[in-house]
Amino acid sequence: MGGAGRFAFAASVAFSALGSVAACSTTAPARPQLVIVLDTDAPVVGQLAEGPGLSADAAIDTVRVDVMDTKNVAIELRDLVVPEKAGWPISFGVALTGPVRLRIRAFRGRLARPGTLGDAGTLESPPEITIERIVDLDSPTSGVRRVLVKLAADCLGVQSSFLDPATTCIDADHRAASPRDAIVDLAGDALPPTSVGTWSGAFDVPCAKAPAPGRMCIPGGFSVLGDLDFSGVDDIIISSSVPLHPVLVSPFHLDETEFTVGRLRALVQKGVFTGPQPTPRTPSDFILAFCTWLGPNDPANDALPVNCLDWSIADRACRIEGGTLPSEAQWEHAARGRGRGLLYPWGNQAPTCCSASGSRKGPAMIATECAGSGIEPVGSHRPSASCNGIGDVSRDGVLDLGGSVGEAMRDKSASFSDRCWRNVGIVRDPVCVDDGIVFHARRGGGWNEGLAIALTPLRLIYPDNLGSPTAGFRCAYPGGAP
Amino acid sequence: MTTRPTKRGWIAIAALVTPMAACRGEIADARPQWTVVVATDAPVPQFGDRLVVELLDEQGAPCSGCRRIFDVSHGDKWPLSFGVLPSELGGTPRMRVRLYRTADAGSDGTPGSVAGIDALARLPALGAGITRVAVELRMDCFGVAADVAAHTTCDPTGGAALPEPTLTAYAGTLDALVREGSWPRAQPVDCNGAPPAKMICIPGGAFILGFPHDFPSDIATLPTPEHVVQLGAFAIDEDEITVGQMRSLVNAKGLDEPIAHTSDPMSSTFMCSYLTKDDATNDAMALNCVPFALAERVCAALGKRLPTESEWEFVAGNAQRESSYPWGEDDDICAHAISAVGRTDIMFLEPTTCRTIGGKTGAPGPVAGGSARDATSLGVRNMGGNMAEWVADVFSPYTSACWNSARLLSNPMCSQPSMGIHSVRGSCWSCAARQARAFERLHDTTDGPSDQVGFRCAKSM
Numbered sequence: 050m051g052g053a054g055r056f057a058f059a060a061s062v063a064f065s066a067l068g069s070v071a072a073c074s075t076t077a078p079a080r081p082q083l084v085i086v087l088d089t090d091a092p093v094v095g096q097l098a099e100g101p102g103l104s105a106d107a108a109i110d111t112v113r114v115d116v117m118d119t120k121n122v123a124i125e126l127r128d129l130v131v132p133e134k135a136g137w138p139i140s141f142g143v144a145l146t147g148p149v150r151l152r153i154r155a156f157r158g159r160l161a162r163p164g165t166l167g168d169a170g171t172l173e174s175p176p177e178i179t180i181e182r183i184v185d186l187d188s189p190t191s192g193v194r195r196v197l198v199k200l201a202a203d204c205l206g207v208q209s210s211f212l213d214p215a216t217t218c219i220d221a222d223h224r225a226a227s228p229r230d231a232i233v234d235l236a237g238d239a240l241p242p243t244s245v246g247t248w249s250g251a252f253d254v255p256c257a258k259a260p261a262p263g264r265m266c267i268p269g270g271f272s273v274l275g276d277l278d279f280s281g282v283d284d285i286i287i288s289s290s291v292p293l294h295p296v297l298v299s300p301f302h303l304d305e306t307e308f309t310v311g312r313l314r315a316l317v318q319k320g321v322f323t324g325p326q327p328t329p330r331t332p333s334d335f336i337l338a339f340c341t342w343l344g345p346n347d348p349a350n351d352a353l354p355v356n357c358l359d360w361s362i363a364d365r366a367c368r369i370e371g372g373t374l375p376s377e378a379q380w381e382h383a384a385r386g387r388g389r390g391l392l393y394p395w396g397n398q399a400p401t402c403c404s405a406s407g408s409r410k411g412p413a414m415i416a417t418e419c420a421g422s423g424i425e426p427v428g429s430h431r432p433s434a435s436c437n438g439i440g441d442v443s444r445d446g447v448l449d450l451g452g453s454v455g456e457a458m459r460d461k462s463a464s465f466s467d468r469c470w471r472n473v474g475i476v477r478d479p480v481c482v483d484d485g486i487v488f489h490a491r492r493g494g495g496w497n498e499g500l501a502i503a504l505t506p507l508r509l510i511y512p513d514n515l516g517s518p519t520a521g522f523r524c525a526y527p528g529g530a531p
Numbered sequence: 532m533t534t535r536p537t538k539r540g541w542i543a544i545a546a547l548v549t550p551m552a553a554c555r556g557e558i559a560d561a562r563p564q565w566t567v568v569v570a571t572d573a574p575v576p577q578f579g580d581r582l583v584v585e586l587l588d589e590q591g592a593p594c595s596g597c598r599r600i601f602d603v604s605h606g607d608k609w610p611l612s613f614g615v616l617p618s619e620l621g622g623t624p625r626m627r628v629r630l631y632r633t634a635d636a637g638s639d640g641t642p643g644s645v646a647g648i649d650a651l652a653r654l655p656a657l658g659a660g661i662t663r664v665a666v667e668l669r670m671d672c673f674g675v676a677a678d679v680a681a682h683t684t685c686d687p688t689g690g691a692a693l694p695e696p697t698l699t700a701y702a703g704t705l706d707a708l709v710r711e712g713s714w715p716r717a718q719p720v721d722c723n724g725a726p727p728a729k730m731i732c733i734p735g736g737a738f739i740l741g742f743p744h745d746f747p748s749d750i751a752t753l754p755t756p757e758h759v760v761q762l763g764a765f766a767i768d769e770d771e772i773t774v775g776q777m778r779s780l781v782n783a784k785g786l787d788e789p790i791a792h793t794s795d796p797m798s799s800t801f802m803c804s805y806l807t808k809d810d811a812t813n814d815a816m817a818l819n820c821v822p823f824a825l826a827e828r829v830c831a832a833l834g835k836r837l838p839t840e841s842e843w844e845f846v847a848g849n850a851q852r853e854s855s856y857p858w859g860e861d862d863d864i865c866a867h868a869i870s871a872v873g874r875t876d877i878m879f880l881e882p883t884t885c886r887t888i889g890g891k892t893g894a895p896g897p898v899a900g901g902s903a904r905d906a907t908s909l910g911v912r913n914m915g916g917n918m919a920e921w922v923a924d925v926f927s928p929y930t931s932a933c934w935n936s937a938r939l940l941s942n943p944m945c946s947q948p949s950m951g952i953h954s955v956r957g958s959c960w961s962c963a964a965r966q967a968r969a970f971e972r973l974h975d976t977t978d979g980p981s982d983q984v985g986f987r988c989a990k991s992m
Binding site for chain 1: 581593595596597598599600601602604633634636637638639640641643744745746747748749750753755854855860862864884930963964965
């Protein structure tokens with residue numbers, strides 16, 4: 050960042066007022082009114098310019114306020130776009146008499162869909178990534194009643210209930226509180242200072258210890274798993290990437306490359322890896338000809354990722370190394386830029402034959418987009434000038450998350466709408482464990498699949514007991530609590 | 532710091548507007564400062580609903596705290612003004628102003644694509660009191676990114692890269708600045724006369740072709756980058772061409788017959804709707820299994836033509852509304868369109884997401900007349916599903932030379948030498964449901980008639 054503080058914007062932006070009462074004290078009309086002062090501890094989009102330590106996924110910029118009638122039907126609504134911290138707290142007036150119910154939702158405008166309510170255009174945000182609060186208030190019979198309502202980031206994804214009695218989330222410890230709770234009457238006209246951006250979950254959590262050689266630190270933090278653009282992408286080999294799941298991921302270490310033949314061979318030769326080994330290369334078999342394992346004594350393929358293996362072999366190898374297979378949450382946190390929602394490990398630029406190892410000739414009789422056949426050594430697609438500076442490298446320096454081999458996960462393979470993922474609100478370090486599901490999840494594209502398979506939100510299936518030339522693994526390790 | 536005089540007219544120079552701090556009584560302090568007024572001729576929110584303003588150093592990085600995002604989604608927010616305070620170190624900042632759509636924002640909230648208007652300029656030396664400047668964001672610069680490292684920005688009179696100008700003080704009135712929505716090409720163009728029977732008039736206008744993010748089954752069909760497209764008025768068939776229409780053309784005008792239905796359920800032509808030229812059983816069914824060239828000849832025989840890909844998307848997205856689906860925004864595709872009702876048997880593994888609704892499993896295949904709920908607001912039916920549809924364009928990725936113009940595309944049609952692959956639009960009875968979104972692209976081989984693909988005709992008006 051150049052020249053800190055050299056220039057500054059002079060004035061904050063005016064905000065919209067709801068209802069008939071303007072927010073400015075100088076223009077307050079004389080009749081009875083409620084003035085709601087709205088604040089949040091979630092970060093706002095405008096703060097993302099301040100530095101890379103905030104999760105972009107956690108930032109909000111839009112508040113929708115619905116005034117509800119006694120049947121919980123919205124009779125009036127406003128979308129307030131407040132992307133800058135300077136715009137907070139928001140205040141707006143409501144000129145109604147008697148009890149008033151407000152439904153207030155804060156979210157990220159870019160992830161909301163246009164919708165309609167009656168004749169009005171509005172924004173509909175997925176509830177999983179919306180901070181929702183319902184507020185029951187009594188209008189004053191005279192004068193001005195000013196109240197402070199805080200939208201807690203810890204309430205993200207916790208939906209209110211409109212059943213009688215209604216419940217709403219007010220903070221992490223009160224996710225089903227009364228809509229009359231946590232409303233603070235304010236004295237005087239002064240707006241309280243904002244708590245925007247103070248939610249600790251939005252910030253990076255550094256690794257407590259340096260990673261061993263060949264491993265990278267993936268700082269912890271907030272990510273939203275899944276991608277709305279992938280709704281309806283759900284078939285025999287793809288698990289649904291919707292609904293979205295907000296998660297907190299603890300810092301961890303991740304192998305820089307996929308697990309190589311050489312690395313597994315070394316474990317076998319040291320005598321620490323015993324039991325079944327990957328299916329060896331079989332030149333006469335048109336699928337197994339693409340397997341990379343040549344037995345424990347042949348170093349010819351040492352630089353290639355190991356493939357054609359039962360899930361339990363991958364799991365065992367990682368445990369011997371002091372780690373585990375990564376969880377989908379860890380993998381997606383790392384591959385999508387830790388809360389940046391990247392479509393590919395390197396960013397959002399569509400893949401080409403140089404940016405990742407994909408669409409190469411393999412066993413299937415399908416047309417390939419790229420020249421070359423067979424699996425490539427790990428790290429073959431580092432960023433290069435000839436590829437416009439793009440390569441298969443993540444924000445934290447992890448290689449080949451996009452292409453090369455698909456990677457076995459610790460989680461079972463389940464749609465994001467399945468029982469395994471049916472959490473409410475933000476979950477820390479989730480792993481889908483479900484004995485009723487046979488296969489594990491696989492993430493990341495394969496060398497002989499179409500280039501689109503490098504899309505990081507894609508959720509695939511690991512062929513557990515079969516193995517495949519297209520799939521391998523890498524390991525994750527505890528990064529230590531700070 | 533040298534200041535260059537502004538050579539071109541796009542950054543006009545300026546009289547004062549009240550700073551936007553009115554609400555909190557913090558009217559700009561007395562220090563010398565700039566007041567920046569931003570105006571545009573773009574219709575909002577169609578071509579932009581957010582404005583990001585950055586003050587940049589010489590290398591192009593925003594200084595700390597030097598970025599502001601404004602909500603500019605309503606016409607009454609224009610022109611927008613704000614104040615800029617000088618640094619104690621002196622000098623004049625560079626300023627970058629970008630108008631863009633929220634949907635085009637990247638994860639950091641700033642534009643994630645070039646689909647927007649981008650202007651770069653240096654503020655002038657500060658006088659005593661307030662120095663007012665004005666910036667006009669012109670639609671003719673839509674899609675042309677400024678280059679902060681090279682210090683160049685779009686010249687609205689030609690779209691070329693222009694050295695970043697230094698603004699000069701603006702002494703004019705706000706009314707003298709360009710008005711929101713005044714871009715001439717955005718004005719609706721009515722049809723010249725009534726459309727032919729069973730056709731709907733689509734007034735011409737401008738819209739953004741494509742969509743900023745999508746999951747494509749193959750990278751070539753990505754709906755990015757987006758393009759600003761201007762279309763003249765045209766008319767389009769209310770319905771997909773039917774077997775009955777095809778039969779009458781075969782019988783009356785001697786047109787070739789399409790591929791006909793065969794009775795073997797294992798055959799790839801089992802789901803073809805055309806029977807024989809004398810069999811009227813399927814007359815109400817949409818026609819499929821038509822080679823591209825025959826589709827063109829059918830439209831020509833009717834005094835029409837195939838719609839272009841841009842026209843098709845303009846209609847399916849309800850013109851300037853740019854809705855997600857022909858029927859609007861309801862994501863329940865199965866409830867609206869004949870889509871994803873394919874077969875699953877030993878020969879055919881087709882999408883079946885919509886086969887079972889409310890516990891009842893329906894038969895696979897297209898439906899005569901399609902779905903009444905699959906209609907645009909103007910009454911064009913079955914663009915979401917039933918049959919996917921041929922459009923006139925040779926298929927080519929939006930990144931290719933055919934589409935790769937940063938400038939406005941006027942009535943575009945990709946007609947590069949055909950490799951035998953033409954564009955196809957819309958979902959179909961055996962297509963994935965998500966393909967019903969207005970911006971989704973597909974392609975098909977022109978001579979391999981598919982039971983998924985039919986067509987409708989259009990006519991310039």
